Amino acid sequence: MPSKKALVRRPSPRLAEGLVTHIEREKVDADLAVEQWEAYVEALRTHGWETIEVDPADDCPDSVFVEDTVVMYKNVALISRPGAGSRRDETAGVEEAVAGLGCSVNWIWEPGTLEGGDVLKIGDTVYVGRGGRTNAAGVRQLRAAFEPLGARVVSVPVSKVLHLKSAVTALPDGTVIGHIPKMDVPSLFARFLPVPEESGSHVVLLGGDKLLMAASAPKTAELFKDLGYEPVVVDISEFEKLEGCVTCLSVRLRELYA
Ligand SMILES: NC(=O)NCCC[C@H](N)C(=O)O
Numbered sequence: 001m002p003s004k005k006a007l008v009r010r011p012s013p014r015l016a017e018g019l020v021t022h023i024e025r026e027k028v029d030a031d032l033a034v035e036q037w038e039a040y041v042e043a044l045r046t047h048g049w050e051t052i053e054v055d056p057a058d059d060c061p062d063s064v065f066v067e068d069t070v071v072m073y074k075n076v077a078l079i080s081r082p083g084a085g086s087r088r089d090e091t092a093g094v095e096e097a098v099a100g101l102g103c104s105v106n107w108i109w110e111p112g113t114l115e116g117g118d119v120l121k122i123g124d125t126v127y128v129g130r131g132g133r134t135n136a137a138g139v140r141q142l143r144a145a146f147e148p149l150g151a152r153v154v155s156v157p158v159s160k161v162l163h164l165k166s167a168v169t170a171l172p173d174g175t176v177i178g179h180i181p182k183m184d185v186p187s188l189f190a191r192f193l194p195v196p197e198e199s200g201s202h203v204v205l206l207g208g209d210k211l212l213m214a215a216s217a218p219k220t221a222e223l224f225k226d227l228g229y230e231p232v233v234v235d236i237s238e239f240e241k242l243e244g245c246v247t248c249l250s251v252r253l254r255e256l257y258a
Pocket residue numbers: 018019020021062065067068084087116117118162163165166242243244245247248
């Protein structure tokens with residue numbers, strides 16, 4: 001039976017110093033951020049996910065965005081090498097957590113850079129965004145790590161947003177969803193549904209018809225309801241001010257052997 005565990009990481013007290021690249025910096029309310037993070041974690045738990053807190057990395061402002069530090073494929077945890085130098089110290093605690101859960105561990109090495117937000121898995125197809133944080137060597141290393149395990153790695157140019165998954169994610173049936181103005185090459189995806197809001201392109205699949213998504217995409221939530229899905233909405237405004245989205249606040253571990 002597939003495991004339903006999810007890694008999460010408590011926000012750093014220095015969250016407000018987190019990186020911003022494609023948007024204007026706005027003041028982050030650190031207390032509200034903690035409340036929003038707790039509600040996000042609760043939403044995962046309510047829908048059957050056992051959440052595992054990675055030890056906090058208080059000196060790393062962006063450490064709450066745990067998705068960027070590791071990519072899971074089957075039982076293998078590929079520890080990233082963030083393209084943002086200020087994020088490199090985040091990976092040690094995550095490596096410890098996944099090793100403790102019985103994953104096989106592999107690594108992205110210099111000169112490769114790769115962040116988990118650039119990796120979208122749909123079945124055995126692994127799309128990887130080549131953009132500001134993931135370089136060509138990182139793409140090659142990802143391919144070398146996962147193709148022998150049965151993955152087909154497809155690289156996708158990303159220039160308008162931080163990560164591939166800032167632009168696209170996928171519905172449970174594999175349909176890719178995205179906000180076209182933020183995509184470089186929409187035609188790369190064979191089955192594609194455009195959504196009306198940028199943050200509507202981010203969903204976390206909770207199981208069955210349930211889609212975890214941000215409160216900032218109400219029109220997209222209506223569209224998904226109309227298509228027979230059940231949106232589970234969380235307010236993550238303080239993380240959105242730092243270019244975060246629902247996907248980046250957790251890493252789901254669905255194929256652990258242990
Ligand atoms: N996967 C993600 O969407 N991660 C968001 C990371 C935001 C953070 N402020 C950063 O720039 O690295």
